Amino acid sequence: MIKELVDVACYAGSRYPQRPQRVTWRGTDHDILAVEREWQEPRRRCYLVRLEGDLLLTLSYYERNDRWTAAEVAGP
Secondary structure (H helix, E strand, O other): OOOEEEEEEEEOOOOOOOEEEEEEEOOEEEEOOEEEEEEEEOOEEEEEEEEHHHEEEEEEEEOOOOEEEEEEEOOO
């Protein structure tokens, strides 16, 4: 799984990041159609998101560095 640095726009209600809404990945802006799953790991908050064309990405937010990465998830 190759992780790439990305820009993510999020809804931030009571905490940041609360819900990713848009990602700039490989030079193109993509609306996030659905957050399929979210979970917390020791140094990052992770989201499995669905983009147009049934593309799945795992987005990871590293709070210490205030950085986002994306990794494409292979389809079934």
